Amino acid sequence: MKTDIEISQSAKLKNISEIASSLNISDDQMDPYGKYKAKINLPFAGSKNGKLILVTSINPTAAGEGKTTLTIGLGDAFHRINKSVAIALREPSLGPVMGIKGGATGGGYAQVAPMEDINLFFTGDFPAITEAHDTLSALIDNHIHHGNKLNIDPRTITWKRVVDINDRELRNVIVGLGGRTSGVPREDGFDITVASEIMAVLCLSEDLNDLKEKLGKILIGYNYDRQPVTVSDLGVTGALTLLLKDAIKPNLVQTLEHTPAFIHGGPFANIAHGCNSILATKAAIQHADYAITEAGFGADLGGEKFLDITSEKLGKRPDAIVIVATVRALKLNGGVNKNDLDQENVDALLKGAKNLGRHIANMKQYNKPVVVAVNEFTSDTEKEINALNDYIKEQGVKPFNTTVWENGGAGATELAEELVDVCDNNQEFKPLYNNDDDFMDKLNAIVTKIYGGNGVVLSNKAKTQLKKLVKNGWDKLPICVAKTQYSFTDNAKELGAPVDFSINVSDIQPKLGAGFIVVLTGKILTMPGLPSHPAALDMDIDNDGKITGLF
CATH class of the missing domain: 3.40.50.300 (P-loop containing nucleotide triphosphate hydrolases)
Structure with missing residues (x-):
């Protein structure tokens, strides 16, 4: 039996314009990226x-x-x-x-x-998102280095850097070392690009203007008066949107x-x-x-x-x-x-x-x-x-x-x-919760009705974050739980359909641009690591450009 990549390489593909035509997408509504890929221009013409x-x-x-x-x-x-x-x-x-x-x-x-x-x-979507995210990181530190007019407290910066590869060494880093010309030293870290709020913002935006509006709402930290500071406050919304125009x-x-x-x-x-x-x-x-x-x-x-x-x-x-x-x-x-x-x-x-x-x-x-x-x-x-x-x-x-x-x-x-x-049914959709519900009621609805647990246990850090949510009126946003994928619980080893358990919440993070609140549970990591034998060890490309080992 052929491998997946061998099956793919032997396939006879149609020109992307022919695929687009089957959906009534005209040539002037798309930008081809070679013979078999294209970007579809906004707004859509489909009805x-x-x-x-x-x-x-x-x-x-x-x-x-x-x-x-x-x-x-x-x-x-x-x-x-x-x-x-x-x-x-x-x-x-x-x-x-x-x-x-x-x-x-x-x-x-x-x-x-x-x-x-x-x-x-x-x-090039992921590289663009990575660059936009890290451009914001650079602009935040540059703002602090050149006088900090927004009075940002570096200890409260919530915006990490990102890279689109599993790199456990970058989970926690110190930036700004090297003297006065190299910035202000502070603790920082890297997430993987798919955890970037800019990724979520792009995926939840309806058009370029909506993207710009959502980017401007992104929370980057707090000032010394404990007031939130956003991308819009920093004045760089347009620059970030520009990097994401394609x-x-x-x-x-x-x-x-x-x-x-x-x-x-x-x-x-x-x-x-x-x-x-x-x-x-x-x-x-x-x-x-x-x-x-x-x-x-x-x-x-x-x-x-x-x-x-x-x-x-x-x-x-x-x-x-x-x-x-x-x-x-x-x-x-x-x-x-x-x-x-x-x-x-x-x-x-x-x-x-x-x-x-x-x-x-x-x-x-x-x-x-x-x-x-x-x-x-x-x-x-x-x-x-x-x-x-x-x-x-x-x-x-x-x-x-x-x-x-x-x-x-x-x-x-x-x-x-x-x-x-x-699909011809007309049954009315029933959401799990309403966004205006109490935050803990929404979270408990997910835990009890979806995971099958008894409820949640908040860490001291999460309790402090919850108070901030309520104070700033962010608690009415929907909830996005960060949890191990392998189990209904927050323990990856608990397979099957466990009962009589609680979900342990370590942190609560407002993602104001994306328009939801991330609740981190258990030992979930926003920067994964590579295994002992990563797939990269089996990959190669020959002089004719033929790739092997990719699956």
């Missing part, structure tokens, strides 16, 4: 109001779930049943690409292409089966809101009858955040929700060792299926149709598949067995046909 399908999943495991692969294959399945469809996905970060997770372009015969370009620098435009590419795919933005769902840009999703909705988008990690993170944060700002609620699960991942949740997942174990499967059961119940709370896509692996046995399908039916939803990795769109046509039917 459709397509149905929106959200793809989410169980908690991710080392066994693999294939959520992105399923999303891409599902788009191809809609294409195969002659439906007008477009996909909206996040861009990959170099951190996972060079680390342990790999890229984010799908796999097998359900991929977006050109795979190498998308997984590397693509059209990055705000969604990118158009294609799947291996030539289904249009808008790929734009890439916040992680464990430390940010985990959804592609609302502009990419709007482009899909306005140019196709069916738009399929994916939220990062499990339904407890990206899924919840799409439903309670992104879709509200998008102005469009999903018409259906797909939860992706695999036999292998559920067996791992049931206690099977990763090395033994190829062996049949129905008892462990059903024990681990409680994880899926909780995600199903959670998504049904939003009062939209929910279906489960069982992403099949060759090691799955008939007994295991039948047992899992029976369990899913007991939860009151329909299971659909999919084989998109092996068969592309042909492996999900039954699921696509079901979604065409259920």
